[in-house]
Amino acid sequence: MQLNKFTDIGLRVLMYLSQSRFDQQVTIDEIATTFDLPRNHLIKVITRLNKLGWIKATRGRNGGLELNPESLQLRIGDILRELENTTELINCEKPMCRFHGDCLLKGALQTGLESFYAHMNQHRLFDIVNHNTREKIISMHKTHAA
């Protein structure tokens, strides 16, 4: 059981942008190089994060990526739930399971997953960034807001 690659990349992008200076644009190539990620995978994730309004992608010569400052308040459980494209921990339909419709496991797994998300919602994006870096972010944030 592991997070989907899509979610994994999404978290790294959000964390990377959280730690970047708010007045500095980050490029896709910079992230791809930093995390050794295939550019095409990364672009799909960035498109999604941009659609969600969690990051801002600006085209053009001085363009690049930056975090929407409000995203620092995102709860990790909500991020995971949004980015994971599987909502079930087990696939009972492909191939159709003999126990389908007559099994209490799926419901138990579903409430277990909810318990996981609820636990993860105790943490915000702001919290999981390293403390020292976070101090920097706070002071930059203040400067940015001033």
Added chain:
Amino acid sequence: MQLNKFTDIGLRVLMYLSQSRFDQQVTIDEIATTFDLPRNHLIKVITRLNKLGWIKATRGRNGGLELNPESLQLRIGDILRELENTTELINCEKPMCRFHGDCLLKGALQTGLESFYAHMNQHRLFDIVNHNTREKIISMHKTHAA
């Protein structure tokens, strides 16, 4: 995020054997056909379940598989923890993540996973088998023990 195929198959085998008559041996081919599973995958899982003592595999003409009756008391969280070969929800080392050793996400995911297993441990193998079938199992179990 989904359970590994190995765990998925393991749960189905345990549930199938839970619902089978205790005096009737089940064959590998029967399970492979019932769940449309590749025989070689299935054999790996069965070897593991046998080593764990959760099932009994008997070779020979009248051989086959049966559940160790004590396995009905296995807690689902413990089953998942034993069969999942990944202990971490995210891989921070391949490739090595820029945040490695300086990131609070991994710890948060780990405690989230513990919360999931603890939740799943509220259910036993005995509980997730369909109630009607379970009634049958109980009476069979009594007959078997008599």
